Amino acid sequence: MSEILLPTQEVGSLAKPDWRVQTINQNLVTDAHFEQAEQWGDRLGIKSDELVEVLHSAERQINKFGVILPPNREALKQWSARYAIRLQEQAGIDIVYDGEQDRPEMYQVAVEGTRGFDWRGRVRAFDNRSYKKAAVVGGVALKHPWHTDEYERAFKFAEHPLKVPITGAYTIADWSFDEYYQKQQERGGLGLDRIQAKEQFVLDLADNVIRPNVQSLLDAGATWIQIDEPAATTKPEEVPLFIESFNRSVAGLVGKFGVHICFSDYNLLFPHIEKIENCDQFSLEFANRDPRGLGVDSAARPAYETLEKFKIWTPEVAIGLGVTSVHDSLTETPQLVRDRVLHAVDIIGDPAKIYPSPDCGLRTRSWGDAYDKLAATAEGTQLARQVL
Template identity: 30%
Template sequence: EMYRGDMATYFAERLDGFSISGLVRSYGNRYYRKPVAVGDIHWREPISVEMFKYAQSLTDKPVKGMLTGPYTMMDWSFNEHYPNREALAMALAEAIHQEAVELEQAGAKYIQIDEPAVSTRPEELEIAIKAMGVVTNGLKAHTLTHICYGDFEKIYPRMLDIPVDQIDLEMANSHYDLLDTFRKAPFTKAIGLGVVDVHSHVLESVDEVADGIRRTLEVIPAERIFVDPDCGLKTRTVEEAKDKMRVVVKAANRVKKELQLCPRISSSTHGAIRRARTRRASATARRTSSSRSGQWRRTRVGRSKPSTSPASPVSRSSSRMAAC
């Protein structure tokens, strides 16, 4: 994010069909150069893949691919070419889909398609849903979108139909008010739970962030909660950003310890566990074959298979968090 300048202009500069205008006020004293759609929008070449690869090379943990969504890019651009806003959004969706495919092929297991503008025009939510369907179509990665700072009561629960696996929301800045809304109509997707205010220089305490997570657990189960900042940390200094992230990690770890939760087992580890158990079961059956009947062996092997019941450690490990 720190390298991109504006999140819409960065991508527009690298797509065919856009020119870039002069400075336009965004909010407060922040300005950006607004894109102008002047021709057919087309994806030209990978935009974010090299940066993703570099970031991923620095860690063994998964790094998200980060894209700006088609509805937001449409809303934050001037349209001098397409007949209407929906047509521009759908053209952008095709281009952004291609970038998402490139990220997935580069190894991205999580792809975030930011749509901060979705909450500002409730009457156009259907356009956003339709466009996102094009972006995420066929992707195997875990997909998520970020929506922030709007009147969610006008788009909820319909926004749950946005075709992504997870929706990331600012919660700290709004004092977790959305939890009351979720009590009335359950939040059925995974949630990116914003727990620190990125528009404040004040550093939250671990206690208050942990309390926000606990409050959310009353409404949404742990396996569907991903804890993160409210929004991008670009408006904070590097040290402020690091300090806020340290608080997020400490608070999340504290609550996980309280609940005796541990990180989920990866699918590859999950498979290895199953294979090891099957091998052990087969070996046991072979060793006892001389003294037991064939029927006993079949029963023994059957019992050794991992249970698929809700209480099974293996089945629990397939969710985001598993009981230790």
């Protein structure tokens, strides 16, 4: 992508279309689902006839057998990946993925692919949003590579370069209950206190789960992998542990690697962050906390203040720059995106190190809103390119 100034990128998830969710869940396929498939097909320039036939076929199977047979299930996955990729490309995003169409949620998919966990139930993330939370109940190991099928599917449909997101070791551990490592201490087994138990848990995940996953993606042909660590700074004293887990996940592997952190106090990363290795990009959320008025100076763009520290501590690492918020449906104007990009370029000093993007995955937004925000990201970036 080096030939494009300020390449735009997605960060991860998109919502799944209703026609996919309802059909795969063996619910009734309604006229609205057919209309949605056709309308988005028209909007994205994809002939939807085959998808409509898949939906009809699935509907017949639900009526007759109560289940959808595997060929149609796979076809539905392929179609939603194809639509999601095309949505991003048509919106003008340069580096894309499939909107994590085959993942229930970033934590859930990680736990389901790993030995040593049992589900415990849902807890609130924010508003009425929740995530399934598991407890570690035994030693952790990879059941099967999580995302190689997904990557191969995306590769088939994408015209733009791909970046594959994968949930990181520290976040998986931090979001889990611990019924194993701490218990070992109580029973006199591993002799670990609470801090040591967390450390062992995180590093076991890095060594036994994330690293083999990353290796599998590289073997499948992936060239750019983004390790998602939204929990990285939640416990300031454990930031060095997050960094060690990242380093152990990718040390010595050949590829482009990044880390995505969001809704966090980035100040807590410093000075530890200078010890990160084999990391090409920090993908960061900013727009959520930035005012919506125009302006390119520091007073107008207070949310981007910590970029100064990234420039000092990690001058070689590029920035995935959050310029559109994912937690509301108020689409940013291209002019606002432009100013956020120009402000970041002014701080970092090198536009080649800036990759404008949404703050995070857009899974909580409708496809219409997601499209508008991605388009604003692309259009605002284009305005910034014209200024530069």
